[in-house]
Amino acid sequence: MQDNCYYWIGECxxxxxxxxxxxxxFQKIFTFVKSEKKDESQIMIANSxxxxxxxxxxKAEYERLVTKFPASPYVKKAKAKLATL
Numbered sequence: 001m002q003d004n005c006y007y008w009i010g011e012c013x014x015x016x017x018x019x020x021x022x023x024x025x026f027q028k029i030f031t032f033v034k035s036e037k038k039d040e041s042q043i044m045i046a047n048s049x050x051x052x053x054x055x056x057x058x059k060a061e062y063e064r065l066v067t068k069f070p071a072s073p074y075v076k077k078a079k080a081k082l083a084t085l
Contacts, residue, residue, distance in 0.1 A: 003028075003035040010044060019048040039065060039072035046078065050085075059085045 010025030026041040026048070035041075046061035062078040062085075069075065 003032045007037040019052045022048045039069040043074040
């Protein structure tokens, strides 16, 4: 449950264009052994870097999503973003 809270706080920070804070909250999800928000957090980390203009880090984070979460419904979106970077 706490992981879900961190995820949504990250979403709020992202919505406020506070991308650095958003990344910090999304990264906290990976400290939990089990979380259904890991793949969502991964794509949001990548989206945050992209929004900050850091294409290299965004690319690395999208690639991480594709590699670590191949069954994720977000893989298609990540691959589409990778094709533009």
